[in-house]
Amino acid sequence: MDIIHYNEKLLPMKDFETIGLAAGGQLLLNVDDLKALLSGRRTGLMQLHNLEGENIRIKSMDAKISLKPDEAGKLNLMIHPVYKKPVTPSFLDDAEAAKLEKGEVANYLKKTTDDLGNTKEILVEFDSETREFIVSDTEKILAPDMVNLQFLTAAQKENYRKGKEVTLTDKTTFAYSGADAKGIRANKLALVASILIDGGLTYVVYKGLNRLFNQQRNDVEAGKLSPGYYNAVQDAESERQRVPNQMSRSYTRNGHR
Structure with missing residues (x-):
């Protein structure tokens, strides 16, 4: 269930403008994508323009976006591109990964440990649009x-x-x-x-x-x-x-x- 987690006023507007999703201080997002972002979820697939990074420049690409707060609470814009080949998480074996990719199963429930050695339960799914494995902490x-x-x-x-x-x-x-x-x-x-x-x-x-x-x-x-x-x-x-x-x-x- 989605509840609004983030304040729209705290969105990194310059980052949105950089990828063509804002202009003049106004977001260029539809209502569904905005609510998905503010709820801590990914948007639908969209086309981003003029992406620049270290030694790379991309005129346009299809991707989803999301927000991720840092330790200070600042919201960072995350870009989820369409992968040619998905990266399989270490907690999935090849057969499980294949079943998720082929759409034979909806998800897998797994137990893993964090950096502090604490055990947590995660739900693993596959996003067929971006060809990426989606991992959700069941406690969250x-x-x-x-x-x-x-x-x-x-x-x-x-x-x-x-x-x-x-x-x-x-x-x-x-x-x-x-x-x-x-x-x-x-x-x-x-x-x-x-x-x-x-x-x-x-x-x-x-x-x-x-x-x-x-x-x-x-x-x-x-x-x-x-x-x-x-x-x-x-x-x-x-x-x-x-x-x-x-x-x-x-x-x-x-x-x-």
Whole structure:
């Protein structure tokens, strides 16, 4: 689930201007890509222009971008180009890497150790657009407390963080995906996720969701949403009107591929 993590005013505007994504102090990004960035996620694939580095200059290239804060909290712009050959992480064997690349499996759950020797659980996926392995720390994956006004059980939250599918009584099925632009896939075109923050509910209205991994979907059936969804949308709108200046309290994510 995506909640706004970064302040738009703190974006490295000069870096955006350097790659043609800002001009005159104004960002040249669509709403979905901006929200993805501010939520700590990658944007969709886009064309960047006039990239310069040490002994290299690229007129244009397709890539995704993201933000990464340094130790001081300064936001750095990260560029994720399309790789000809993906670099396989050390914690994947060749067979696992091949299955991810071929789209035979959605993800692998792995345990690894950090530089301090601490064990952590990670979810590994493959981004077919950039041909890059995506690694998510499961402890940092934020599971919603409710979806379509239905509370998730502890087991459902754990399954969500581990990249497994979660099904509600209203027949909505969804799953986390670090490789998806919205961070979540579903058998429905839309859903409303909610999480308790600082004693209040934050609502995220997702529209135009991509289908679940390797599953067919009839858009007519996928567009038949439950009463819980519509009631949650009304609650999200009421919350937005109550705190109109707090973007993270309620927002809508539109568009799908």
